[in-house]
Amino acid sequence: MQCGGARPAAAPNGASRSSSGAVIFGKPRPISTGGFVNVKELRELLGHDVLLLHCKPRTKKPSGSWGKLTIADMEKPDYLAKLERGNIGVALGAKSGNLIALDVDDDTLVAPYLELNPFLNYTLQTHGARGRVFWLRMAGDYPAKTVKLKTQSGGDAGEWRAGKNSQSIIHGIHPDTGKPYQMLNKFKPLVADFSSIVWPKEISNPLKPEFDLPANDTERQSDGVTESQSNRETDVTDETDAMVVVGVVSKALSPLSEPACLTIDDAVQLAMPDNAHQNNDRLFILARAVKTLENQSGKFTPAQLRAVFSRWFQRATEFLRPEQTHDEYMTQFLNAYASAKIPLGEGVITQAWKQAQEKPLPPEAVENFEDQNLRLVVALCRELQIIAGQEPFYLSSRTVQRLTKQESHATAARWLSSFCVLKILDEVEKGKGVRASRYRFNFAEK
Known part of the structure; x- marks a missing residue:
């Protein structure tokens, strides 16, 4: 959305922009994926925790016993070279960092999905014979199975693909049409909460959450370990930072969620207080959101900064202190803007993990563990x-699993639990819903 004369960035991949600045993909310019594939670029797009599958040319069938493959195979030069010959599939679900494929197998259903779920405009989309496939990363719980979707008249509407041994083709020649698969929207898969998905009325069997929890809804068994509710939730850091419009639409899921913003209205909505005494935090969120917008369309002018603030001020009036003036709040916002270093979408976990790997290991790690991964998680x-200051921080076992490339998040859950036993961490607040547990790190006495 334009603000104070701001010029929106060009829409990606041949898309157009509406008057509000939203990207419209009604007439996409496809990118053919049928010829030579750069596996390195494909991994950068999907993520290095995603397992790619070699398929025979012009088929959807992976070669060999692919169910035995793991992410470790993606580090083998021979396997990577093999991927460059034939079609390429993508293993889905837990095997690939909770990447799922929503296959819309009917051209007429694409528009209803996009209308009800505008965030799908900003995730990876591919096309085979009909419709398109939306690729998403799931945060928190989701139906870990593959389900054929049906229309109200009983016709085929596509598939939800997320089960064990589920896969979807992303590169090569379609066996039915003889034409290349296409990338309609070359974005990285968004991280989304399953409950954020709105199903079109044309779908007769929309999926519902399946948490598989005991009656008390606090614990479940996983790979032989009892994992607390807190350790299977999503950090209010990187994952929720990446929920672009998903977080805007479903802000009520977590008041601390930090999705990246795509329009000024998104930024203002994310920063809206819903109670008194929240304005310091919300103005800092607004400042970080502006930093994200600057990454998209260039640095804001002073006039644009004032315009963004004025829009927030008008909408937040009922929660503002009557004794504090417009100028005082604007000064507060401008100071937050000057001090904000991390745009929304460039998450805290990413920064902390980088620091953990670059700095000397803390004594709490060296004294208690020999395994390098365990030591790095302590450093994380x-x-x-340090980033949280005096406040506790959020961390989930799924994030630890992703960073250390473990096969199961249950392993990461055991690690975090052991840190608490050793008093390296204190669990301050158990996770609930899409919010992870909060911990406090106990620094060794000097």
Whole structure:
């Protein structure tokens, strides 16, 4: 959306922009994926925790016993070279960092999905014979199975693909049409909460959440370990930072969620207080959102900064202190803007993990563990505490699993639990809903 004369960035991949600045993909310019594939670029797009599958040319069938493959195979030069010959599939679900494929197998259903779920405009989309496939990363719980979707008249409407041994083709020649698969929207898969998906009325069997929890809804068994509710939730950091419009639409899921913003209205909506005494935090969120917008369309002018603030001020009036003036609030916002270093979408976890790997290991890691991964996770916790200051920090086992490339998040859950036993961490607040547990790092006495 234009603000104070701001010029919106060009829409990606041949898309157009509406008057509000939203990207419209009604007439996409496809990118053929049928010829030579750069596996390195494909991994950068999907993520290095995603397992790619070699398929025979012009088929959807992976070669060999692919169910035995793991992410470790993606580090083998021979396997990577093999991927460059034939079609390429993508293993889905837990095997690939909770990447799922929503296959819309009917051209007429694409528009209803996009209308009800505008965030799908900003995730990876591919096309085979009909419709398109939306690729998403799931945060928190989701139906880990593959389900054929049906229309109200009983016709085929596509598939939800997320089960064990589920896969979807992303590159090569379609076996029915003889034409290349296409990328309609070359974005990285968005991280989304399953409950954010709105199903079109044309779908007769929309999926519902399946948490598989005991009656008390606090614990479940996973790979032989009892994992608390807190350790299977999503950090209010990187994952929710990446929920672009998903977080805007479903802001009520977590008041601390930090999705990246795509329009000024998104930024203002994310920063809206819903109670008194929240304005310091919300103005800092607004400042970080502006930093994200600057990454898209260039640095804001002073006039644009004032315009963004004025829009927020008008909408937040009922929660503002009557004794504090417009100018005082604007000064507060401008100071937040000057001090904001991390745009929304460039998450705290990413920064902390980088610091954990670059700095000397803390004594809490060296004294207690020999395994390098365990030591680095202790260092990660230290960096998260430094960033959080006096407040506890959020961390989920799924994030630890992703960073350390473990096969199961249950392993990461055991690690975090052991840190608490050793008093490296204190669990301050158990996770609930899409919010992870909060921990406090106990620094060793000097």
